[in-house]
Amino acid sequence: MYVKICGLQTAETVATAIGAGANAVGFVFAPGSPRTITAELVRELGQAVPTDVETVGVFRNQPIEQVLEIARAAALTTVQLHGNETLADMEQARDAGFRTLRAFSAAAYAALSPADKLAWESERILLDAVEPGAGVAFDVSLLDGGAPAGFWLLAGGLNPSNVAELAVALRPDGVDVSSGVESSRGVKDGGLIKAFVAAARSTV
Numbered sequence: 710m711y712v713k714i715c716g717l718q719t720a721e722t723v724a725t726a727i728g729a730g731a732n733a734v735g736f737v738f739a740p741g742s743p744r745t746i747t748a749e750l751v752r753e754l755g756q757a758v759p760t761d762v763e764t765v766g767v768f769r770n771q772p773i774e775q776v777l778e779i780a781r782a783a784a785l786t787t788v789q790l791h792g793n794e795t796l797a798d799m800e801q802a803r804d805a806g807f808r809t810l811r812a813f814s815a816a817a818y819a820a821l822s823p824a825d826k827l828a829w830e831s832e833r834i835l836l837d838a839v840e841p842g843a844g845v846a847f848d849v850s851l852l853d854g855g856a857p858a859g860f861w862l863l864a865g866g867l868n869p870s871n872v873a874e875l876a877v878a879l880r881p882d883g884v885d886v887s888s889g890v891e892s893s894r895g896v897k898d899g900g901l902i903k904a905f906v907a908a909a910r911s912t913v
């Protein structure tokens with residue numbers, strides 16, 4: 710079970726996530742979030758991240774050139790595109806040397822045509838609620854028509870208490886959390902991070 714802890718802002722919480730065994734640590738560059746961070750700070754925090762842990766930048770409807778400029782400045786391994794980004798944007802990011810994740814709301818993914826689902830099949834997909842980073846879960850019946858065929862992450866309203874049950878029910882390749890490991894909006898809690906990783910890993 711791949712586990713990503715998102716919205717980190719301090720060296721302490723990055724160390725806690727890594728110590729707990731997270732596969733990826735996430736940093737938010739999308740404007741308007743209480744978790745936004747600078748590229749300079751992420752570059753500094755990234756120096757303590759082992760090479761087998763992804764450093765993921767979260768972007769939303771920002772021009773791909775700007776995404777890549779920030780990703781280079783922050784020395785990210787991975788860009789997570791959370792808006793209306795296209796397959797061409799994903800390819801451009803990979804051509805620039807970054808791994809990619811494409812987030813869809815579960816509702817938007819469910820509404821894709823079979824041809825569009827096929828077109829996105831080789832991408833690493835993240836399924837989330839309509840409002841990302843708000844700690845809100847999506848209606849799991851939206852996946853009655855099928856989850857992505859390739860690698861996909863479940864996100865949206867996960868926390869240490871519900872992650873195991875949802876992971877068993879929906880069988881994603883991994884999970885991603887932000888609000889569910891916070892003591893208040895935007896403030897990460899080390900105990901919750903450890904509990905989340907342990908609960909997610911208890912499913913495999």
Ligand SMILES: O=C(O)c1ccccc1N[C@@H]1O[C@H](COP(=O)(O)O)[C@@H](O)[C@H]1O
Nearest residue numbers: 715739742841842843844865866887888
């Ligand atoms: O965290 C944010 O503020 C954010 C802002 C803009 C786009 C994505 C954002 N976060 C992503 O939201 C999901 C899950 O969030 P939550 O656990 O429900 O709070 C996750 O993929 C984050 O990367």
